[in-house]
Amino acid sequence: MPFSTLRGRTLTNAIPDLSCKDLTKDFDAFRAVDHVSFEVPQGSFFSILGPSGCGKTTLLRMIAGFQSASSGDLLIKGKSMIDVPPNKRPVSMVFQHLALFPTMNIGDNVGFGLRQRGVGRADITRRVGEVLERVGLPGVSARRIDQLSGGQKQRVAIARCMVLEPDVLLLDEPLGALDLKLREHMKVELKSLQAAFNTTFVYITHDQSEALVMSDNVAVMNHGRFEQIGAPHEVYHNPGTAFVAGFVGDANRIEAKVAAVNGSMLTLTSHAGTQMSVETGTADLAVGQSAQVFLRPEAIELSRSGEGFDSDQNVSRCTVNSVLFNGANSSVIVRDPQGNSLNAVMPQTGAFADLRPGDEIFTRWHPAKARCYLANEV
């Protein structure tokens, strides 16, 4: 891909490209977006991650101008966009199904926005050619839309927006319709396109891997609210709420009751009776409260003999319930004597290649690796 020419704007200034302040959208009695506030600095890749129906599409459509906000403010480069119609906003949108115009060839599709601005014909041809080259599709102007593959259409849709040099590019789950292989490929490509154009991208998705791989910052959204905003590793390793812990990445969820509190160290008993200790940064749980413990499968260490497993960690002797082979993502489901099942990542050392259901195995996890939340939070 010819992304070597990095000609984007390198000047960063203090005013964020996009800023939402207490943005709210009500549909009759239903509140789709609930006091959402965030800022996206220039040139960054911002993802809004949430399950379907969480309000992320409504939020994006408000930024694009297709839906009006019930209250709150929306600023692009410091200017309020509340009363600006969609065709006057300095944002462009890549639609879920791309919405390329089937009656036009690729050149006319990409040139559409420039024609609306009254740019001269020769200038349009030149700029369309340039932007198509930048997305790696030189010389396709005369082709029809249906002559392109899924990934190429994606790039044309981005080129059609980028040719207008928008302040913010909005992307509405554009990878949803692609098959898995292509989706993996397009993730990397989108990220490098964003870096090459140095434009602010706001990307919405329900696919956590898309959000984690591409973004500078991720906002996790649920029921119209932002649960957490942060860098991908932060959201993954330090989920702020039980919802984030359960939604981003795989996690074992254990329902438990707090048995003892010792500073930041909690002792919990699962409903089945397993004892465990969890170290929390914020000890806002009291004895007797119901809690949810989230434990990443990769935080669980496996051992056949249990030798060298010290007692200040959560060690238990389990039986293998099933082995889920999935190449590098293989995992094993184990069951402790009390009947709790845990999903653990299978180490890729080959030492466990002959693991069979029914085998005995020791699990160990560090108290600081798990997250613990008050149960009624969900």
Add this chain to the structure above:
Amino acid sequence: MSDTSKLGFYLLLAPILLWLVVLIILPHIGLFFVSISEKIGPREYETGFGNYATFFGEPLYWRTFARTAIMSVMATALTLILGFPIAYYIAKLTRGRTKTTLFLMCMIPFWVSELVRTFGWMILLRETGVISTTLQRLGVISGPVELLYNDTAIMVGLVYTSILFMVVPLVTTLDSLDDSLIEAGYDLGGTSTSIMREIVIPHAMPGIVSGCIVVFMLSLGNYLTPILLGGKDSLWFTGMIYTQFITRFNWELGSALGFLLLGLSSAVVFLGLKLSGQSLSETMGRT
């Protein structure tokens, strides 16, 4: 294909083939032979193009012919101009039950026979009719006014008769236009006008063309509306063909006129398709 499925295929094809051959192709071949036979005496005929020559020699014939063609084209254009906003409203701006209701309301007048509907217009437009009386009562005009028996009345009747055949294909094609394409147009800075011109109309072109073809054919071949609303002075080519066959008993000239009408409609449709860059199979096959 196996033998049985072949048989089934031909059996299914038989009715349409019979219909085409017996009711359309054979009569036309017959008409063509009648049209090229000139009457030189009682029961004496000669083959020649004399009947066609009569048409071109008599200004009344070809003027009526041209008038019919021009008025049909005008009626088609008017129907399109009136039908497009209706179809756009039904297809794009309404949802669910409202959409169904509006669509049905377009159809309901067509449950009544064309004759009755045309008489309805006569009740409205005639000298002692609803419009004339109302205007007098309101004091807008002093005496009764005759709104029937002129070209405008014919035009009103033609548009009214055929608007459904324009709205239906238009609603179908506009329905298939993805709303996100229109949104994308706005998002890229388009105005309502430019989106209509560059996105909506190109997409609706097959529907526009198929609607226009049907409406044009219906207007050109319409007999009742021009006769009833146009009165005696308003000549329509189908009326002329009727006169030759029934009143004058001149089947030879009538057949020739019929063939000329067929030629005219084919020529106009061909021209329309060429101008709009559509193909017949593409436009008629879709709706």
